[in-house]
Amino acid sequence: MGKLDGKVAIVTGAARGHSEAVARLFAAEGAAVSICDVVPVEVMENGVASKIREAGGRVICSQTDVSDEDQVNALIEKTLAEFGTIDILANVVGIAGPTKDVWDMTLAEWKQTLDVNLDSIFLCSKAVLPTMVEKRYGKIINFSSATGKQPLTHRTPYATSKMGVIGFTRTLAADVGQHNINVNAICPGEHEARSMELAQGRAEYLGKSFNEEEFRTNFEYRRNSDKSILAGRWRAEEGYVDQSSGSEETALLALFLASEDSASMTGQDINTSGGVMW
Numbered sequence: 001m002g003k004l005d006g007k008v009a010i011v012t013g014a015a016r017g018h019s020e021a022v023a024r025l026f027a028a029e030g031a032a033v034s035i036c037d038v039v040p041v042e043v044m045e046n047g048v049a050s051k052i053r054e055a056g057g058r059v060i061c062s063q064t065d066v067s068d069e070d071q072v073n074a075l076i077e078k079t080l081a082e083f084g085t086i087d088i089l090a091n092v093v094g095i096a097g098p099t100k101d102v103w104d105m106t107l108a109e110w111k112q113t114l115d116v117n118l119d120s121i122f123l124c125s126k127a128v129l130p131t132m133v134e135k136r137y138g139k140i141i142n143f144s145s146a147t148g149k150q151p152l153t154h155r156t157p158y159a160t161s162k163m164g165v166i167g168f169t170r171t172l173a174a175d176v177g178q179h180n181i182n183v184n185a186i187c188p189g190e191h192e193a194r195s196m197e198l199a200q201g202r203a204e205y206l207g208k209s210f211n212e213e214e215f216r217t218n219f220e221y222r223r224n225s226d227k228s229i230l231a232g233r234w235r236a237e238e239g240y241v242d243q244s245s246g247s248e249e250t251a252l253l254a255l256f257l258a259s260e261d262s263a264s265m266t267g268q269d270i271n272t273s274g275g276v277m278w
Contacts, residue, residue, distance in 0.1 A: 002030030003259040008083040010034045010075070010123060012066050013093030018143065018188055020048045021247035022090050022254045027057030029255060031088065034079040036064035058083075066093050066120035076127040088139045088258045089128045091121040097158040099201030110157045117161035121168060125183075129176065138181035139258045142169050146187050146273045154202070166269045173267030184257045185269040188250040 009026045013019040014035035027033045031037060033052065037044060044061040052059040059107050064075045077085055097113030121142050132138030147155070148162035166185055173183035203210040250272050256262050259272075 002028070003200050003255060003261070004088070006031035007031045007087040007258070008034070008079065008085050009088035009090060009258065010036070010086060010128065011090045011092060011126070012036055012064075012120065014048055015039045015044055018247045018250045019090070019092035021251035022092060023048055023056055023059070024055070024057075025251040026088070026090075026258065027052040027059060028055055029259075031258075032058040032083045034060050034062065034075070034083065034086075036066065036075055037061040037093070038065055048157060064247050066091075066124055067115040070125050072120075072123045074122075076131075080131070085135065086128050087137060089124055089141070090254060091124055091140070091142045094116075094143060094145075094161075094202055095121055096197040097155065097161075099154050099198075100203060101154060102156050105156070106156065113157035114161050114164070117158070118164045118168070119170050121165060129181070132181050133176070133179045136180045137246055138176070138179070139262075140172070140181065140183045140256050141257045142183070142185045144169070144187045144269055146271065148185075148187055148269070153260045156200075164215060169269060170267045177266055182257070182262065182266040184262070184266060185258070186193070186250060187269055187271045187273060188247075188253075 004026055007024075007030065009031040011019055011023040011026065011033055014023040014033075016035035019035075019037075023033050023035050035044060035048065041061045041063050049059045049061050060078065062075050062078055064071045066072055066075075076086070094117045095113060098109045100109070125140055126164075128138070128140070129130075132140075142165050142166040145158075145162040147159045148166045152159045169183055169185040176183060200210050253270060253272050257265070
């Protein structure tokens, strides 16, 4: 018996990173999963969807820009047509946005980051809630960031969007609790692709070169070194490095929030960042 047997889940941005891990774990725990990303369906079919099916899970794929309301509504309609209902929504999709000072940033860059990171959560939640309200059951899991609780220099739209996710989560939880719907947020640790985007952006801002191979080597070292510990940044002078957490740990928390184990938890924002944020 899986923790999500008989449930239907939508997972956004599922072609990579935290979202892929969430989709695969939800499917392994018995949920039928509807996954989407901006990449072509074939990419998802040949990647995460094939892994889910090989493990015996059920999955459908949609190419969806979740900042576009018509595309979001089409995703919901497709999911309902295929699986009949929606029990869980995991709003995982996000972009890094520009690394710039505010005075050098365009309005288009600002809006794109908030469209993808914040408006998409509003649109997807709005689209699934009629089904959840009618059945008096639902789990909505939004992805914020440690940056949703503390500044990240030269990344104003990203930080603003992630802080907004927490505010949206808390307020929506208060609105829909009467309908037996839980709304929570995760502030996850790292995944390699996003960390690389951030590192590349910072290097460009500082006018420095970026070595992708060196980044990957250092990322692996930090994840697997004998000197990698929780909250390592406070012991850097002793030679320790941050352990943080990865997509697998984040997916386990998402599973908890999607299951009945968290039935009385709502309006919370939970860190899985290895002590980076208290």
